[in-house]
Amino acid sequence: MDTQIEHKLSKANGLRESENYGESAKLYTECLIELLKKSDPEGLIHCLSGQSLIYKIQARQNSLPVYRHLAIAFAKESFAIAEKNQNLDGRVLSTAYSSYADALLMDENFAESLPIFEKSLSVSTAAVPEKGRLKAHIGSVKYILGDKEEGISLIKEALTDIRTGDLSTYPIRVWETGALNVLAKIMAKEANLDEAKKLASESLQIATEHNLSIRKREVEEIIAKLSSGKTDFSI
Structure with missing residues (x-):
C-alpha cells in the first residue's frame, strides 16, 4: 500500500470517527477504486472494513435495511480477500475476519x-490491547450463545488487556469504553444493577473526558434505560 493511499485511508478513518460520514465514505470510495486498479489486498482489506463500519454505525441509528446490507457486503468482500491472501500479515487478516464477524452480528448470526x-484473535499479530478488543467481542458472543460465565470472564479479561495500552490514546479509550458498555448491559441483564450503573458511569466519564462522541451517546442511552428500570438490553 503506497503512502498516498495510506494517508487517505487514515483521513477517512478520522472523518468516520468524527461522525463526518459522507466525506469519509467519499474518501473510502476514492481509495477503493485506486486499490482495485492496483490489486492491493492489504489496502483493500483496510478500505472495505473501514467502509463497512460506516454503514454499521448508520444501521444502529436508522432502521433502513440498506445500511445493514451495505455493512455486511463490504465486510464480506474484505473477508473474501483475506481468505485468498493468507500470506498477509496476521494483523491485516485479523482486521478482515473481525470486520466480517462483527457484520454477521447485525443479522444475529x-x-x-x-x-x-x-x-481473528488466533491470527492477530497485534499488541495485547488490540487483542483485548477481540476478546471482548468473543466474550459478548459467548454470553449471547448461553456460555454466560465464560463470556463475562472473557470481557473482564479483555478490559484488563486493553488497559495495558497507552490510556492517553484514542483507540485504547474507544476499546475500553466499548468493553465497559457491553459489560454494563450484561450486568443489567444479570440483575446486578448497581454494578451496571457503576460501569456505565465510568464509561461516561472516560467518553466525556476523551471526546468519544459515539461511545458517549451509547452509554448515555444505557444510563437512561437503567434509570427507567429497564434491563432488556441487546448485547
Whole structure:
C-alpha cells in the first residue's frame, strides 16, 4: 500500500470517527477504486472494513435495511480477500475476519460469527490491547450463545488487556469504553444493577473526558434505560 493511499485511508478513518460520514465514505470510495486498479489486498482489506463500519454505525441509528446490507457486503468482500491472501500479515487478516464477524452480528448470526472472531484473535499479530478488543467481542458472543460465565470472564479479561495500552490514546479509550458498555448491559441483564450503573458511569466519564462522541451517546442511552428500570438490553 503506497503512502498516498495510506494517508487517505487514515483521513477517512478520522472523518468516520468524527461522525463526518459522507466525506469519509467519499474518501473510502476514492481509495477503493485506486486499490482495485492496483490489486492491493492489504489496502483493500483496510478500505472495505473501514467502509463497512460506516454503514454499521448508520444501521444502529436508522432502521433502513440498506445500511445493514451495505455493512455486511463490504465486510464480506474484505473477508473474501483475506481468505485468498493468507500470506498477509496476521494483523491485516485479523482486521478482515473481525470486520466480517462483527457484520454477521447485525443479522444475529451469532453461531456463525463466533469462530470467525476466534480466528481473528488466533491470527492477530497485534499488541495485547488490540487483542483485548477481540476478546471482548468473543466474550459478548459467548454470553449471547448461553456460555454466560465464560463470556463475562472473557470481557473482564479483555478490559484488563486493553488497559495495558497507552490510556492517553484514542483507540485504547474507544476499546475500553466499548468493553465497559457491553459489560454494563450484561450486568443489567444479570440483575446486578448497581454494578451496571457503576460501569456505565465510568464509561461516561472516560467518553466525556476523551471526546468519544459515539461511545458517549451509547452509554448515555444505557444510563437512561437503567434509570427507567429497564434491563432488556441487546448485547
